[in-house]
Amino acid sequence: xxxxxxxxxxVLRKSSLWNSREVSKNQNGxxxxxxxxxxxxxxxxxxxxxxxxxxxxxGIADPYGIWVSEVILQQTRIEQGRDYWLRFMExxxxxxxxxxxxxxxxxxxxxxxxxYSRARNMHAAARQIVELGGFPRTIEGLRALKGVGDYTAAxxxxxxFGLPAAAVDGNVYRVLARHHGIDVPINTTRGKRTFEALAxxxxxxxxxxxxxxxxxxxxxxxxxxxxPRCIVCPVADTCDALHTGRVSQLPVKEKKLKVQERRFSxxxxxxxxxxxxxxxxxxxxxQGLWEPLLVENGPLPELGCTLNLLARGVKHVLTHxxxxxxxxxxxxxxxxxLPAGYQWxxxxxxxxxxxxxxxxxxxxxxxx
Ligand code: SF4
Numbered sequence: 383x384x385x386x387x388x389x390x391x392x393v394l395r396k397s398s399l400w401n402s403r404e405v406s407k408n409q410n411g412x413x414x415x416x417x418x419x420x421x422x423x424x425x426x427x428x429x430x431x432x433x434x435x436x437x438x439x440x441g442i443a444d445p446y447g448i449w450v451s452e453v454i455l456q457q458t459r460i461e462q463g464r465d466y467w468l469r470f471m472e473x474x475x476x477x478x479x480x481x482x483x484x485x486x487x488x489x490x491x492x493x494x495x496x497x498y499s500r501a502r503n504m505h506a507a508a509r510q511i512v513e514l515g516g517f518p519r520t521i522e523g524l525r526a527l528k529g530v531g532d533y534t535a536a537x538x539x540x541x542x543f544g545l546p547a548a549a550v551d552g553n554v555y556r557v558l559a560r561h562h563g564i565d566v567p568i569n570t571t572r573g574k575r576t577f578e579a580l581a582x583x584x585x586x587x588x589x590x591x592x593x594x595x596x597x598x599x600x601x602x603x604x605x606x607x608x609x610p611r612c613i614v615c616p617v618a619d620t621c622d623a624l625h626t627g628r629v630s631q632l633p634v635k636e637k638k639l640k641v642q643e644r645r646f647s648x649x650x651x652x653x654x655x656x657x658x659x660x661x662x663x664x665x666x667x668x669q670g671l672w673e674p675l676l677v678e679n680g681p682l683p684e685l686g687c688t689l690n691l692l693a694r695g696v697k698h699v700l701t702h703x704x705x706x707x708x709x710x711x712x713x714x715x716x717x718x719x720l721p722a723g724y725q726w727x728x729x730x731x732x733x734x735x736x737x738x739x740x741x742x743x744x745x746x747x748x749x750x
Contacts, residue, residue: 419586422561425616427589430596435460435603438468440595445517445542446477452537453504453529457497460602466495477517480508503529521547532578540590548581549594550574553601558584559633560605563622567636639702646707648744649675651685653714656726659735663723667700672735674744675724682710685718692747698740709744 419427434440437460439451450470454463473491474480480488485505492501507527511517517538518524524535532550539545548554555568555577562580566573585593604611612624623629651658651674659672675683682689692709699705717726727735732745 420584421620422617423584423586423593426596426600427586427592429604429616430592430599433599433603434595435599438464443542445538446480447471448541449517449534449538450504452534453500454495456500456534458495462495466492477508477511480505481512500529517542519543519545521545537594540594544588544590546585546587546590548578548585548590549598550578550581551598551601553605554581554597555633556607557597557601557605560610560623560629561617561621563626563628563632565628565632565634568633569635569638641702641704643704643706645679646705646740647677647682647710648673648707648741649677649683649685649689649710649712650744650748651675651687651712651714651718652729653717653726655729657729657732658720658724659727660723660725667703668738670736671738671741673737673741675721683718683721685712685714686716687712687714687718692744696740696743698743705740707740709747711748 437451439447442448447467451463451467454466454470458466470491474483474488483505485502488501488505489498492498495501507529510527518526519539521535521539524530524539525532530538534549536545536547536549539547540549555573558564558577558580559568564576564580566576568574568577581597604615610629612618612621612629615621615624618624621629623632658675660676662668662671662673664670677683689710689712692711694708696707696709697704698707720726737745
């Protein structure tokens with residue numbers, strides 16, 4: 383049974399997930415407080431102690447080095463990122479050195495990593511940090527640095543300063559969705575809130591750094607997208623996806639429908655107090671509503687009179703569609719032949735015809 387995730391985002395723990403006690407001792411060896419972790423958290427921390435990756439920035443307390451590693455790894459594989467981190471730290475060993483460099487120097491060092499806005503933002507943030515007199519020591523302060531989002535702020539804050547903030551990235555979504563059997567789409571606001579609340583709930587406040595790194599490593603090396611190592615998984619006993627056969631189905635992503643762009647030209651033609659309208663056909667937007675002469679992606683109609691442009695490129699946004707529309711007005715002395723489906727109606731009766739909001743915009747231009 384999946385862990386219940388009520389709308390508040392607060393996670394109700396199953397007792398089987400919350401049965402482990404970790405006792406933290408003071409320097410005299412006596413217990414000074416008792417931390418209760420979920421069995422998931424305990425198992426993950428143990429796994430990390432044994433299988434955590436050895437990386438050059440691991441174990442350092444320098445917020446600058448940690449930050450550089452997090453920025454490099456945002457869109458770079460770890461093998462490539464490792465070499466870049468070593469070279470970058472050799473060339474700019476401190477945040478002051480980075481702040482003092484020219485943008486060209488920074489970009490040269492970044493060459494080959496791509497996504498150069500990362501380097502530019504980092505350079506600008508280094509100057510912010512130097513102006514502040516050092517790294518901010520709060521999540522809000524870190525978040526205020528150029529290019530630093532929730533994930534990076536939590537990662538740097540927890541690893542450099544021990545701040546109790548869960549760093550939630552794609553690895554964490556995957557691990558939690560599978561282990562807790564959560565099928566809320568991860569690319570929705572509700573999903574983001576749900577997983578952030580759960581990760582924060584599982585985070586042991588006195589071991590935030592280890593927990594965040596454990597989640598990253600576990601997702602990257604054990605609970606991987608395509609071939610998770612369920613047989614040797616330390617949390618297999620309590621993994622909902624494994625027990626319900628949904629490992630390959632979780633996490634869930636909501637399919638984003640492609641936004642379609644359409645180009646319309648509406649021509650309001652008037653002849654002796656009448657105008658041409660048609661009822662929109664079935665199988666398209668605004669079925670059954672009325673509209674003036676419409677041309678989609680084609681040449682304007684020959685009406686035997688001048689077409690006056692009233693507005694060009696009016697943007698009208700619908701669900702999954704963006705319409706870019708030109709409005710025209712034509713005064714016809716001789717009644718033009720109308721395309722099939724159109725009919726003349728008295729302008730005085732226009733109020734009797736239901737029309738889409740877009741057509742109302744055209745009428746507003748004609749009768750302000
Ligand atoms: S049992 Fe498999 S799916 Fe579940 S957490 Fe472990 S590796 Fe991931």
